[in-house]
Amino acid sequence: MASCSSSTAAMAMAITIFLFLLSFVTPVFLAKPIHHAHHPRFASHNYRDALAKSIIYFEGQRSGKLPSSQRITWRKDSGLSDGKAMGVDLVGGYYDAGDNVKFGFPMAFTTTMLSWSVIEFGGLMKGELLNAKQAIGWATEYLLKATAHPDTIYVQVGDAGSDHSCWERPEDMDTPRSVYKIDKNTPGTEVAAETAAALAAASLVFRKCNPSYSKILIKRAIRVFAFADKYRGSYSNGLRKVVCPYYCSVSGYEDELLWGAAWLHRATKNPTYLNYIQRNGQTLGAAETDNTFGWDNKHVGARILLSKSFLVQKLQTLHDYKSHADNYICSLIPGTPASQAQYTPGGLLFKMDDSNMQYVTSTSFLLVTYAKYLTSARMVVKCGGVVITPKRLRNVAKKQVDYLLGDNPLKMSYMVGYGARYPQRIHHRGSSLPSVANHPAKIQCRDGFSVMNSQSPNPNVLVGAVVGGPDEHDRFPDERSDYEQSEPATYINAPLVGTLTYLAHSFGQL
Numbered sequence: 001m002a003s004c005s006s007s008t009a010a011m012a013m014a015i016t017i018f019l020f021l022l023s024f025v026t027p028v029f030l031a032k033p034i035h036h037a038h039h040p041r042f043a044s045h046n047y048r049d050a051l052a053k054s055i056i057y058f059e060g061q062r063s064g065k066l067p068s069s070q071r072i073t074w075r076k077d078s079g080l081s082d083g084k085a086m087g088v089d090l091v092g093g094y095y096d097a098g099d100n101v102k103f104g105f106p107m108a109f110t111t112t113m114l115s116w117s118v119i120e121f122g123g124l125m126k127g128e129l130l131n132a133k134q135a136i137g138w139a140t141e142y143l144l145k146a147t148a149h150p151d152t153i154y155v156q157v158g159d160a161g162s163d164h165s166c167w168e169r170p171e172d173m174d175t176p177r178s179v180y181k182i183d184k185n186t187p188g189t190e191v192a193a194e195t196a197a198a199l200a201a202a203s204l205v206f207r208k209c210n211p212s213y214s215k216i217l218i219k220r221a222i223r224v225f226a227f228a229d230k231y232r233g234s235y236s237n238g239l240r241k242v243v244c245p246y247y248c249s250v251s252g253y254e255d256e257l258l259w260g261a262a263w264l265h266r267a268t269k270n271p272t273y274l275n276y277i278q279r280n281g282q283t284l285g286a287a288e289t290d291n292t293f294g295w296d297n298k299h300v301g302a303r304i305l306l307s308k309s310f311l312v313q314k315l316q317t318l319h320d321y322k323s324h325a326d327n328y329i330c331s332l333i334p335g336t337p338a339s340q341a342q343y344t345p346g347g348l349l350f351k352m353d354d355s356n357m358q359y360v361t362s363t364s365f366l367l368v369t370y371a372k373y374l375t376s377a378r379m380v381v382k383c384g385g386v387v388i389t390p391k392r393l394r395n396v397a398k399k400q401v402d403y404l405l406g407d408n409p410l411k412m413s414y415m416v417g418y419g420a421r422y423p424q425r426i427h428h429r430g431s432s433l434p435s436v437a438n439h440p441a442k443i444q445c446r447d448g449f450s451v452m453n454s455q456s457p458n459p460n461v462l463v464g465a466v467v468g469g470p471d472e473h474d475r476f477p478d479e480r481s482d483y484e485q486s487e488p489a490t491y492i493n494a495p496l497v498g499t500l501t502y503l504a505h506s507f508g509q510l
Contacts (some may be wrong), residue, residue: 002394004130004133004209004210005328017371018208022243025467030262032469034037038388040209042318043503043507044402044407045405045406045407045503046446047401047500047503047504047507047509048504048509048510049418050405050415050418050500050504051125051128051497051500051501051504051510052128052131052464052491053151053415053417053463053464054415054419054464054466054496054497054500055131055132055135055464056071056072056131056463056464056496057126057416057462057463057464057465057466057488057493058094058114058135058138058490058493059072059075059135060072060075060430060431060462060463060464060465061094061095061096061490062075062092062094062095062138063078063079063082063091063092063093063094063095063100063170064077064078064079064080064082064091064092064093064142065077065080065091065092072462072463073437074430074436074437074460075170075171075430075435076169076171076436076437077171078100078169078170078173079091079092079100079102079157079173079177081177082102082157082177082179082186083154083157083175083179084177085143085177085179086154086155086177086179086480088145088148088149088179088380089145090102090142090145090146090154090157090179091145091383092138092141092142092145092336092438093107093138093139093141093142093143093146094107094110094139094142094490095170095429096110096489096491097427097487097488097489097490098426098427098428098429098431098483098487098488098489099163099164099429100158100163100168100173100175100429101156101157101158101159101160101163101246102142102154102156102157102158102445103155103243103246103247104143104146104153104154104155104156104191104195105155105190105191105194105235105243105247105249105288105295106247106295106489106490106491107139107142107143107490108143108191108194108195108197108198109198109294109295109296109298109491109494110139110217110384110490110491110493110494111136111139111140111143111198111202111494112194112197112198112200112201112263112494113362113365113491113494113495113498114135114136114139114188114306114494114497115133115136115198115201115202115204115205115406115502116201116365116369116495116498117132117365117494117495117497117498117499118132118133118136118205118497118498119201119204119205120369120372120413121498121501121502121505122205122501123503124501124502124504124510125501125510126510128501128506131279132497133205133206133209135475136202136205137202137206139198139202140198140199140202140217142193142219142445143198143199144199144216144217146195147195147199147220147223147224149185150223150227151184151227151231152181152182152183152275153181153182153183153188153191153192153195153224153227154179154180154233155180155181155182155188155239155243156178156179156180156242156243157175157177157178157179157180157193158175158176158177158178159176159178159242160242160246161201162175162176163175165446166445166446166448167429167432167433167445167446167447167448167449167451167452168274168429168433168443168444168445168447168448169429169430169436169443169448170429170430171354171430172442172443172444174445175445180242181241181290182235182238182239182242183231184231185371186233186235186238186239186462187231187232187233187234187235187238188233188234188235188238188239189228189229189231189232189233189234189235189253189256190234190235190236190249190252190253190256191226191235191256192224192227192228192235192256193225193228193229193253193256193257193259193260194256194259194260194298195224195228196221196222196225196228196260196263196264197221197256197259197260197262197263197264197298198221199217199218199220199221199224200217200218200221200225200260200263200264200267200268201263201266201267202216202378203215203217203221203267204216204266204267211392216460218267218268220265221263221264222264222268225260225261225264228253228256228257228260229257232253233253234252234253235249236248236249246293247296249296249299249380250296250297251296251298251299254283254285255283255284255285255290255297255299255302257280257297257300258281258284258285258286258298258299258302259285259298259299259301259302259305260276260278261273261276261280262277262302262306263305265277265306265309266305266308266309274315274317274318276319277306278317278318281320282317285299286299286302286303286306286320286321286324287324289327289331289390291328291331291332291340291341292351292359293359293362293363293366294358294359294362294420294491295358295491300328300366301362301366303321303324303325303328304325304328304369304370304373306318306321307321307322307324307325307370307373308451309321310322310372310375311373311376311377311379312373312376312410313375317455322379325370326381326382326383328366328389329367329370329381329383329393330381330384330388330390331381332349332363332367332396333340333383333386333388333392333393335386336383336384336386336388337383337384337385337386338383338384341382342472344470344471344472344473344474345409345411345473345474346403346408346470346474347399347403347408348360348400348403348404348408348469348470348474349353349363349400350472353472353484353491354468354484355468355469355484355487355489356468356469356470356471357404357414357466357467357468357469357492358468358489358491358492360400360469361404361466361492361493361494361499362491362495363397363400364396364397364400364401364495365397365495365496365498365499366495367393367394367396367397368394368397368499368502368503369498370393371390371391371393371394371397372390372502374390374393375390381393389435394502394506398503401496401499401500401503404466404469404496405418405419406418406419406421408474410470410474410475410476412476413471414466414467414469414476415464415465415466416461416462416463416464416465416466416467416488417461417462417463417464417465418464422459423476423478423486424458425455425456425457425458425478425479425480425485425486426458426462426465426467426480426486426488427467427480427481427482427483427486427487427488428458428462428465428487428488429448430460430462431458431459431460431461431462431465432448432451432458432459432460432480433451433460434459435446435459438459452480452481453480453481454480458480462488464493465488465493466488466492466493466496467485467486467487467488467492468483468484468485468486468487468489468492469487470485471485
């Protein structure tokens with residue numbers, strides 16, 4: 001079981017007490033948190049409330065049989081026959097965004113980033129730690145099913161073309177639940193290596209509270225990474241008609257191999273992975289200047305992750321990753337000679353039109369995490385003649401999160417359910433249609449489009465969902481049909497969990 005609780009009442013109580021105590025200390029496997037002598041007296045936002053909501057959101061994305069503890073109650077069971085078409089059990093997991101398809105690539109990245117959030121900041125989460133672990137466990141249970149057969153990974157359930165031709169609740173869906181896989185003959189190194197990273201990162205999350213489950217995860221991660229590395233090939237080639245243009249890998253698979261090896265190095269401490277990184281790092285793109293971190297490209301994340309080995313663990317053989325990470329920071333921070341990043345007039349980091357907020361949340365997480373590593377090592381970033389301190393990194397991250405939560409030209413929170421004004425017509429089937437409780441009769445495939453194209457607010461509040469966000473001019477039309485700006489996604493929220501934890505702690509809210 002993925003949970004850190006047991007079926008017996010005694011064990012449940014023991015673990016509750018353990019987790020309560022855990023909230024006051026940092027687990028042994030986590031680096032020490034950043035402590036400030038005194039908290040700032042005023043914060044313009046309730047980061048703790050935003051943190052709780054950012055985690056609750058994942059319950060609204062659940063597929064499968066929902067537990068009695070389900071907090072987003074307008075959602076019901078769905079996808080209970082997933083995998084049957086291929087004779088396997090693929091029930092569970094998450095819908096990635098506003099549709100009813102289970103895409104393995106972004107689901108794995110979501111799991112990795114949720115896990116990294118807990119690894120770095122879980123010691124500060126207090127009451128939200130168990131909720132975050134449950135969100136991770138919901139994903140890892142599915143990933144274990146998807147990787148149950150050696151040299152095979154089931155990477156998608158549902159045909160996106162058919163699914164997108166309908167606007168229906170997940171509880172009603174009757175589109176083909178086709179199953180797609182990668183194997184020796186049809187490799188998919190990107191999704192395989194990302195799945196290995198997710199399992200390895202999650203093994204660290206459960207190492208103390210559920211060591212037997214943690215061992216299952218790391219053992220599977222090792223096997224999956226070996227498969228990813230041995231049978232190299234882009235899943236966007238073998239499964240092009242299925243995964244493109246939705247989650248087509250543009251960056252190639254080298255970044256995922258470096259990222260996966262970095263997580264296995266951190267989770268196992270096995271010199272095999274350090275040797276792999278030293279031997280292959282350059283050919284896998286360690287020094288490339290691609291500075292966008294998200295579900296497709298992991299190079300920047302790998303650089304920051306590996307920099308810890310040098311900065312904190314003093315592993316001299318990885319000293320170049322400090323330079324690689326610094327180059328990323330210098331490209332990002334305004335006013336430095338190498339700054340390349342674009343910001344909106346209102347101050348939001350702007351990478352691209354489609355779901356830009358995912359890059360805001362992923363970048364903010366990297367900033368507070370790298371600041372943590374630098375502080376531990378008593379080091380700074382030097383960009384030409386400009387010195388960037390850890391405090392500056394945290395301030396940049398805070399400004400991005402504050403914009404997301406409402407400090408922007410429209411005075412709008414881009415997190416549903418947070419603040420006085422937030423998006424009302426998000427591009428999300430389940431949220432936009434009447435709930436099963438209020439409308440028990442099935443809503444047919446095409447019938448939902450009358451709602452999708454309407455101006456009526458969504459009847460079901462998907463608490464904590466962060467949408468794609470405003471355009472490069474800070475404009476946000478709040479149109480349900482505008483999936484680029486109005487669609488939430490799991491990989492937008494996952495890194496935000498860590499950043500919000502840090503901010504809530506910094507302002508004395510946790």
